[in-house]
Ligand SMILES: Nc1ncnc2c1ncn2[C@@H]1O[C@H](COP(=O)(O)OP(=O)(O)OP(=O)(O)O)[C@@H](O)[C@H]1O
């Protein structure tokens with residue numbers, strides 16, 4: 001091909017040598033052919049004035065990982081090859097009208113860098129042995145090979161390759177559509193090539209502007225995120241992995257999930273929604289996390305319910321306290337218990353912590369991890385200590401600041417005569433932002449601003465009354481309990497006194513030794 005063409009241009013020496021080799025080889029007995037080939041290759045290598053650099057699609061040992069360099073080269077070359085390669089593969093990008101062209105396998109494209117010509121080829125090698133595979137693609141090895149003249153070796157290795165990687169990444173960023181990933185059950189993982197994550201386009205409309213919360217807190221979180229995303233050098237200097245953990249906690253409907261979407265939209269990151277209950281063991285978790293890309297937010301929602309992460313230590317303690325409970329239970333109960341335990345996820349708290357701290361740090365930077373929970377007090381302190389979850393954010397009931405955001409977004413108003421009453425009511429009662437939003441949303445075309453605000457006032461009054469009634473009921477119950485307790489104590493005291501008096505009488509009559 002092109003390289004061969006170039007080789008022939010080197011002069012007739014190489015070409016003639018090749019010709020002689022091919023002709024001469026035929027006349028040699030098989031055992032001499034091998035011998036001859038070995039030495040011939042040595043001569044060719046000596047005379048061959050090119051260097052070949054190969055970039056494999058997958059790298060790593062135990063946990064094969066898609067090479068970032070391969071992806072960047074692929075993007076860079078798809079830009080180049082659409083102009084120069086003769087055989088192209090077309091991929092229609094889902095939901096969009098555009099077609100992405102990449103060079104076909106065993107095809108070559110040329111590129112030029114500072115006046116130096118280089119050749120790229122896409123290779124696909126099949127396994128040497130035939131075997132039946134469930135996932136046939138798994139056995140194929142794909143790579144790109146860069147061929148350059150020996151005399152340009154330095155320029156290419158020192159400048160050109162990094163130019164290709166930077167360009168490739170920039171093109172990918174430009175064309176990137178953000179994605180929302182969710183983990184596939186490990187039964188469907190197949191070989192290392194098939195993905196552990198399924199994805200859809202991430203199109204959540206929540207932004208920090210639509211997020212209803214305390215204005216200062218919002219500003220602080222936004223600044224924190226922006227500071228993080230631009231702090232590559234800072235993290236490198238202080239020797240910390242470029243990652244940040246956020247713990248979002250608060251009652252249901254206070255905007256935890258909405259905040260994650262707002263974070264992703266602010267930073268232009270992908271979101272990996274990690275369903276821990278579908279992860280069977282620590283090793284699987286590690287592989288999943290290794291398969292996430294930079295510029296991403298890994299989310300574990302409702303961490304308290306996801307797994308028994310909170311109770312692992314307590315459970316263990318309880319088991320120790322209970323002694324050999326298992327040994328006492330009958331074999332059938334024991335078997336059922338064992339089967340149940342087998343089906344359960346075996347991801348442990350320490351497994352999760354190790355992934356966050358250890359391996360996580362070695363798989364590149366610019367990652368955010370977010371945990372959400374409704375019950376922060378239930379979580380193991382080890383899970384949420386600073387350094388792991390760097391920022392704890394409480395999302396709570398709707399405050400007046402948050403209401404004003406809703407009023408602006410939903411009703412397009414900054415002030416209204418009913419605002420004062422709403423402010424007082426919001427100070428007196430607890431209502432989630434989700435409920436406030438629901439009440440402010442016009443229910444029909446005839447619902448004006450005032451109707452919506454009044455509906456909210458009614459709902460707040462109702463919520464306040466309900467809370468007061470509940471508090472009254474609770475107080476009554478408590479009083480009753482106290483009454484019963486003091487009644488019982490009085491009764492016990494009477495019995496005690498009667499008994500003591502009785503005993504004293506008996507002592508008087510019979511003497512101490514007869515009393516039982
Ligand atoms: N602070 C908020 N700002 C804007 N919208 C909010 C806010 N809180 C809740 N909402 C609205 O309420 C709905 C539920 O919010 P979201 O799912 O973010 O709550 P959550 O805290 O994640 O709840 P859960 O704990 O049940 O997962 C969303 O549709 C969102 O639009």
Ligand SMILES: [Mg+2]
Nearest residue numbers: 256257258301
């Ligand atoms: Mg949520």
